[in-house]
Amino acid sequence: MTPSRTRPEGSERTLNEAYDTALLDLDGVVYAGGEAIDHAVESLGTARAGGMHLAYVTNNALRTPEAVAEHLTELGVAAESADVITSAQAVARLICDQVPAGARVLVIGGEGLRAALRERGLEPVESAEDDPAAVVQGYGGPELAWGRFAEACYAIARGVPWFASNTDLTIPSARGIAPGNGAAVEVVRIATGAEPQVAGKPLPPMHRETILRTGAERPLVVGDRLDTDIEGAFNGGVDSLLVLTGVTDAAQLLAAEPRHRPTYVDADLRGLLTGQPQVTEAAGGFTCGGWTARASGDALVLDSDGNEKDERANHEQTKDGDALNGLRALCAAAWTQAGDGSCTLDAGKALSRLGL
Known part of the structure; x- marks a missing residue:
């Protein structure tokens, strides 16, 4: 291990x-x-x-690689469709390994899923009555109709295997955090009691x-x-x-x-x-770029080489990006203390000092 x-x-x-x-x-x-x-x-x-x-x-399985590459290019990032890998492509390969060549697949999602299935020689269909060999569910955008979930449930209840591109519960949008494909998967899971095979990260x-x-x-x-x-x-x-x-x-x-x-x-x-600075073990703690972090009682404590400086000087350090070094040192102190678990020490004061 x-x-x-x-x-x-x-x-x-x-x-x-x-x-x-x-x-x-x-x-x-x-x-x-x-x-x-x-x-x-x-x-x-x-x-x-x-x-x-x-x-x-x-x-995100909604858009095709071509659409994603076009968006990146519009932003100024040179990209071609071959540079884009989506969970739709990953789930299409997963399905292809388990169903007959050319099989029908019931799609609950957007064009990205349909394109990925066609790439694998599979036939996207829209209804549980189309005799699908599999059901695949991916993010379909805010316009995805509620009835699409019912189609998935009807097919799954008949024993058709169920696949999901990913199970991210949320997705960022211009207006904030919105429900992701994982939230939609939960709807079908609750209705059917079934569990999907999932392809996406992680x-x-x-x-x-x-x-x-x-x-x-x-x-x-x-x-x-x-x-x-x-x-x-x-x-x-x-x-x-x-x-x-x-x-x-x-x-x-x-x-x-x-x-x-x-x-x-x-x-x-x-x-x-850039390169990445080393975090080194120091007496009772860990040092990176002039910051030393350690566990003390129920909190994480952060000290600077410039302890004699006033608070204004410390804030100037963080403006220069030095806060990242303090954060790296804190990670070492926190992760070492936690071992194979999750650190529960109070880090509020230390992070506040870094402006984080």
Whole structure:
């Protein structure tokens, strides 16, 4: 068994040099609400120009790879459809392995699912009366009619195997957090008592699909979610970079259990273009970039080399990005204290000092 990670790792080489392929999540990493996240376009362009292969890996099964690539190109990120891997493609391969060639599949979702099924030689159908060999469910957008869930239930009740592209309970939108495919899967699960086979992150079918399509030999998973991106990297036995531009905040990172602990932590996609500082063990704690973190009683405590400085000076440090080093040191203190569990120590004061 692989020992639990107890601190973020360092890297003397820039990450785009150390890894041949970046497997990038989209929502919360490259864009949010359809608009590019700060520094994403420039960072990805530089990484690509330096020879790193960029692949965009999304649990959202609604859009086709062509549509995703077109959106990325509009944002200024050079991408082709072959650079995009979706959970629709992963679930289509999973279904294809278990049903006869050319079989009919009842689709509860959008065009991304239908296109992925056709790519595998399967026939998408719309009704339980069409004699489907499988049911597949993926995110269909806010317009997906309630009656579509009933069609799935009718087929599943007859013993037709059920597949889901992913089970993310939420999905980010321009107006906030909306129900994701996982919420829709729960509707069918409650009605039928059945359990779907799931393909998307963090499960192995998605990682298999990604490696098959990219040919990556030394991939780096880049994401903003601990329970999909980082856990998926853990399950696949590959390294990961967590960026703090999406759903995961500093407190959640400190409380991460072993399968949710990333290899590296950075503010945004500029982290691809830099090395990563080492976190070293110090007397009673862990040090990174002038910050020392330790567990004390029921709290995490953070000290700076500049203890004699006034609070204003400390805030100037955080403006220069030094807060990330403090966070990395806190991760080491928290994860070491938690071992194979989740850290429950109070980190509020320490994170407040970093402005996080």
